Amino acid sequence: xxxxxxxxxxxxxxxxxxxxxxxxxxxxxxxxxxxxxxxxxxxxxxxxxxxxxxxxxxxxxxxxxxxxxxxxxxxxxxxxxxxxxxxxxxxxxxxxxxxxxxxxxxxxxxxxxxxxxxxxxxxxxxxxxxxxxxxxxxxxxxxxxxxxxxxxxxxxxxxxxxxxxxxxxxxxxxxxxxxxxxxxxxxxxxxxxxxx
Amino acid sequence: xxxxxxxxxxxxxxxxxxxxxxxxxxxxxxxxxxxxxxxxxxxxxxxxxxxxxxxxxxxxxxxxxxxxxxxxxxxxxxxxxxxxxxxxxxxxxxxxxxxxxxxxxxxxxxxxxxxxxxxxxxxxxxxxxxxxxxxxxxxxxxxxxxxxxxxxxxxxxxxxxxxxxxxxxxxxxxxxxxxxxxxxxxxxxxxxxxxxxxxxxxxxxxxxxxxxxxxxxxxxxxxxxxxxxxxxxxxxxxxxxxxxxxxxxxxxxxxxxxxxxxxxxxxxxxxxxxxxxxxxxxxxxxxxxxxxxxxxxxxxxxxxxxxxxxxxxxxxxxxxxxxxxxxxxxxxxxxxxxxxxxxxxxxxxxxxxxxxxxxxxxxxxxxxxxxxxxxxxxxxxxxxxxxx
Numbered sequence: 001x002x003x004x005x006x007x008x009x010x011x012x013x014x015x016x017x018x019x020x021x022x023x024x025x026x027x028x029x030x031x032x033x034x035x036x037x038x039x040x041x042x043x044x045x046x047x048x049x050x051x052x053x054x055x056x057x058x059x060x061x062x063x064x065x066x067x068x069x070x071x072x073x074x075x076x077x078x079x080x081x082x083x084x085x086x087x088x089x090x091x092x093x094x095x096x097x098x099x100x101x102x103x104x105x106x107x108x109x110x111x112x113x114x115x116x117x118x119x120x121x122x123x124x125x126x127x128x129x130x131x132x133x134x135x136x137x138x139x140x141x142x143x144x145x146x147x148x149x150x151x152x153x154x155x156x157x158x159x160x161x162x163x164x165x166x167x168x169x170x171x172x173x174x175x176x177x178x179x180x181x182x183x184x185x186x187x188x189x190x191x192x193x194x195x196x
Numbered sequence: 197x198x199x200x201x202x203x204x205x206x207x208x209x210x211x212x213x214x215x216x217x218x219x220x221x222x223x224x225x226x227x228x229x230x231x232x233x234x235x236x237x238x239x240x241x242x243x244x245x246x247x248x249x250x251x252x253x254x255x256x257x258x259x260x261x262x263x264x265x266x267x268x269x270x271x272x273x274x275x276x277x278x279x280x281x282x283x284x285x286x287x288x289x290x291x292x293x294x295x296x297x298x299x300x301x302x303x304x305x306x307x308x309x310x311x312x313x314x315x316x317x318x319x320x321x322x323x324x325x326x327x328x329x330x331x332x333x334x335x336x337x338x339x340x341x342x343x344x345x346x347x348x349x350x351x352x353x354x355x356x357x358x359x360x361x362x363x364x365x366x367x368x369x370x371x372x373x374x375x376x377x378x379x380x381x382x383x384x385x386x387x388x389x390x391x392x393x394x395x396x397x398x399x400x401x402x403x404x405x406x407x408x409x410x411x412x413x414x415x416x417x418x419x420x421x422x423x424x425x426x427x428x429x430x431x432x433x434x435x436x437x438x439x440x441x442x443x444x445x446x447x448x449x450x451x452x453x454x455x456x457x458x459x460x461x462x463x464x465x466x467x468x469x470x471x472x473x474x475x476x477x478x479x480x481x482x483x484x485x486x487x488x489x490x491x492x493x494x495x496x497x498x499x500x501x502x503x504x505x506x507x508x509x510x511x512x513x514x515x516x517x518x519x520x521x522x523x524x525x526x527x528x529x530x531x532x533x534x535x536x537x538x539x540x541x542x543x544x545x546x547x548x549x550x551x552x553x554x555x556x557x558x559x560x561x562x563x564x565x566x567x568x569x570x571x572x573x574x575x576x577x578x579x580x581x582x583x584x
Binding site for chain 2: 017039041047050051052053054055057058059060061062063071072073076
């Protein structure tokens, strides 16, 4: 399993009711169901990924996250998870509101645009960065709203969203000392647990 | 009743081959929602594949308005077309007959051999006609449960249906929750909209206002309300297609190369609709059409729960797969999503896919790569469960 999913799995209380937004091929939900008796649904729009979820036995609903979560009542879930998808949404601020309306807590992961490897090509070559965590060209990237850790935390502060926990690392989530000391420069990806 | 290996060489390798329908007679009194009781009744049934030793691999197919028991395979070597869902039932197809024992029936009230308005009413010795009770989806499901008993099937691995068939699937999950493992509700709706009912009413009026209808006793008169039924089908058929698929198929193409400034058939689409209406009116019974549209109109499992569908589906124990099609405007994706939302609110296990298809409501019958992939992936899980 992807290393970030393993950390997330550690953060999920057993028996939780979970929504996994942009659930991909259902790896995380399938793992959580088996190891933590978690119940819930994955939301996805990619046809092949939806089929993969179904093949895996994960309950998946075809739904566009940019349309919100109106079909889910307030506080109807314990936890909403969104891994590596925040940067593709049209309005991240509204998405966070929706997530924390539907559930008490949310877990969010995203690549850090302020990582030094992203800063270098911009600074030295004047080109948009292409890296392992952001493997697209500027014109075909689904990542329409790139984020830095500082930006995300500033948005949370502005919205009164509490950051309950944070894990920063490289793509394999190895906890380098540099990433701990200067996360916004040396952290490639982060996992946040947030609540109202 | 089953396809015999000797005959399959005549047909495509993924066909169930030659099939023979069978009539099953029942003396189990069937208490109907409308108050009447059917004492003796018959169902015409086809089956494909083999029932396993513990009868755990049975799948029930529920048909739509104009459907019948002939869902897959061929009745004769000379048949030009296979059964109505042949694209999805057969060896290696989504409903894989190497894995499942598939049961397909003509519903009560139908006109393909099961007891219906054209059958003889034992009380009068005449065809029932308008005296045949108006049936509901619930009645159909009750009769299918009696059929399951007869076939020795305590629990269906899956109950599957599109459109009106999907309503029967939903009803199964609520009425006999312990008797199915999976419910596949395709291109369906938890209830008709006012617009849906309006279209049905136009169809009924077309039939009932035909002078040959004779208040439904046309059998004795030796006529059929051909014109009414034809019109009903033409209206219905428009609602099964999308604007796009009609445009693709016919556009504004003319039958001849010039306009005639008259009221004859000029556009290809007119010719097509007339052909559809003509063929249908020769093959289908008008009283059955009336009855089927009423069953559609009445279906509303949430009605007993103040309109709260999530309470209505609380009884279900099975897992659900709900599928809709983007250009279906008869039962649009929104209607499937109403069901999905009720199921998630009731904490039921459900997956939902909205297939991008240009074919409107008819898409559920037509081969489509993504639809087949989703359907197959789900059914393979069901097959794995059965094998455990």
